[in-house]
Amino acid sequence: MSEPDTRRPFAVTSRYGGERKVVGERMIQLFFGGNAFVAVLILGLIMIFLAREGLGFFQLNRANLEVYRKAGLEFVEPLRLQENQHNQLVRRMFDLRVESARALGRNTELDREAINARLRPLDDFILAFEDAAEPLIHASMNLSDLAAEIKMAAIEWEETEEYRGGLKPDFDYETARESLVAFLGTQERLNEMVAANLRRVVNQGNQLEWANTALARAFAELRNEALAFATDLPGAYHEMSTWDPNEPVPTWKAWSVFLTGSQWLTASFWQDWYGVLPLLTGSLLVSFIALAFAVPLGIGAAVYVNQIATRREQNLIKPAIEFIAAIPSVVLGFFGIIVLGELLRQFSEIGWMSWWPGFPVAERLNALTAGIMLALVAVPTIFTLAEDALQNVPKTYREASLALGATRMQTVWKVILPAAMSGIVSAVLLGFGRVVGETMIVLLCAGNRIAIPDFTRGLEVFTQPVHTMTGIIAQQMGEVVEGGIHYRALFMVGLLLFVLTLTINYLAQRAVRRLRLPTI
């Protein structure tokens, strides 16, 4: 009896190696497939990890806002706002005093002592204005301390082992808040008193003498604001008396505070805010400046190299710009902080440049410094891709246009550029993507002040220091606690950045498809 034929009837066999070889082929394919699987898995995991760490932020932020409400920090906020307004009024009065002293020094031949003597009534006025709001400020500070204490106590309570084990009841906010809410009883009387005091002081101010009419006018304006402030005092009472500590914080609030919050404040004794708006506007402002430089330069250079330049110029310019792309960003940032920042400051201090808004610059490192250096990052990307796009325009277009008698520039303007528009738009978008994601340059050169740039000041906004999304991650990542709200907030910024660059990439690809020429 013969052995049954175990070979599969149609198995591929060969004289050298037979089935072993087929198995070997399979193993090789498996190896490559496994590698591809691992790579794709890793790249997918990156996204999942980012999303997991980032989205956890909202739960924590909601808890954060809940404590803010329950501990009464929100309750005290209107008072703190008033304290702040009063402080600002006082500061502006001091500014006026400084200016008066300067005006007196310029116009008269008085020495310092005499000027001080002349300004004594003003000093007294400012002092009286400060003192008039004393009870209000006192109350605001006391209540702030109280609320902060409640918050600390609540956090400590919730961190104890017993509470986590379910052995201790929830923190009793109600009792803790009692002394805080009790303030409402005395507030109306306090408001009346402070308002009367303020009015009295402000009305006395009309006897002051001023060095010139401009100062007098500025002071009159200030007085009106002070009177309005006094009239508005009961507004805070209204707000505080209708405040409900037990109103639940909705989930969308945690999102909206992050997405539209205008404050990014960490490690403060009062309340941490994670609002991405200052960072987002900073990133966009810096990118806008960079593109304002890079788009005309990059596209202009691409048109020149592709349409006009001689072979020799082409062979010089193209590799040179590709070489610029290879300069590491930290080197550009270093150049910006050490050389360009100083150069820009000196340049802006030249007398005849002062017509330019924002010159002379207040800060050496600002959005403009970072924007110029970022332009150098964006230019190679825009140039290379735009040049490719121009190269891809069929030769016949150009020849047909020239044959019809169009000049070289007419051909470029009316035929070649429209034909290459899809590639150019996508080049600009990809340049934007590179600039938005750039970290070291903005971290070093942008000035890192976390505030929404003051757009009311017109073009001056370009010379203000800003902070960016990439910058904040690089700056604060080293100082966070794993899994904490700050850690997750930074991941959320990273996630936002991720989504933003993906969107830009997607738009760039769409632009290529949408604006593509019909094939002939």
Add this chain to the structure above:
Amino acid sequence: MATPAEQFRRQSTAIQRREKVIVFFLRASAWIILLAGATVLGTIAWKGAGTLLQPNFPFINITFLAEAPQTLHVFELDGETVEMSDQDFREFRAKLAEEAAASGESAIVPDSTSYVYAAGGIFPNIVGTLLLVAGSMSIALGLGIATAIYLSEYARQGSTVRFIRLAILNLAGVPSVVFGLFGFGMFVLFFGWNVSLIAGWFTLAFMVLPVVITASEEALRAVPQGFREGALALGATRWQTIRRAVIPHALPGILTSSILGIARVAGETAPIMFTAAFIMRDKLPWEVDRWFDFFFQGVMALPYHIYVVSSKIPQNEYSARVQFGTALVFVLLVAVIASASLFLRHRIRARQRW
């Protein structure tokens, strides 16, 4: 009065004049870019040369390239300003104390001003950067090229593969700081590797992986289909075809892209800031007690050093010296890598003909 010759002279029309102005602006934009690049590199080269070069033999400042960063002490001695590195200064002080003890007097130690990082060199930084590049590129190239081969040669070209390809292409545009964030959260904290070489390797490798995959696949797909068909028709197996008929032709393209990847990995700062880089470390990477400690140690790196000396320490003439010197060495390193890749690509383009 016009001479007859002038009547036939070409008159420039308004259109031609406008044309000239436009061409002038286009040309200017090209040269402004080059000028800006040259200014940056020129400044760094000019000022960095003061640190890197020296007027007498061997003309290159060996100390700067071969020593670790040290604190610089500057003090007045006999009416002259003396600069000493921390190590020298300590020996000098010990010698003074010895002499004083011998003569029975109390030692007079000169008051010195100290400047951090301004003395010594950047040897550990160079080593650290090279280690980071070598490790991360090994991971990225191994994984990336294998993935590219699978995607372009083995996988069925369906919608799944198209989607994966698109996802990878898009990931190549994600900012490096996001990868840094991921590396920090995943490797440093979640895996507990702390700030270490291995965490930096994986972070950088994953950052550059999409670039390597995309570029390698492009090189593979540029090989004409006929090559594969010819080999298969001759009875070669799939793997034989790939090894003998595809990879040799795609290899130059793959190499070029991988060298560009090296330049990118060497130049990035954000991903290593909180995964692998130390501001200061006394020991060199190979001075470890147990062999596996090698992977779990932080290193000093050139880009991070530039960041630290240009923003974290007070600025003065002594810090400027180390700043520009480090920047020049770093730029030279990246330039060598980048120009190697440009040269290689040029050679390949000239040789490729099918």
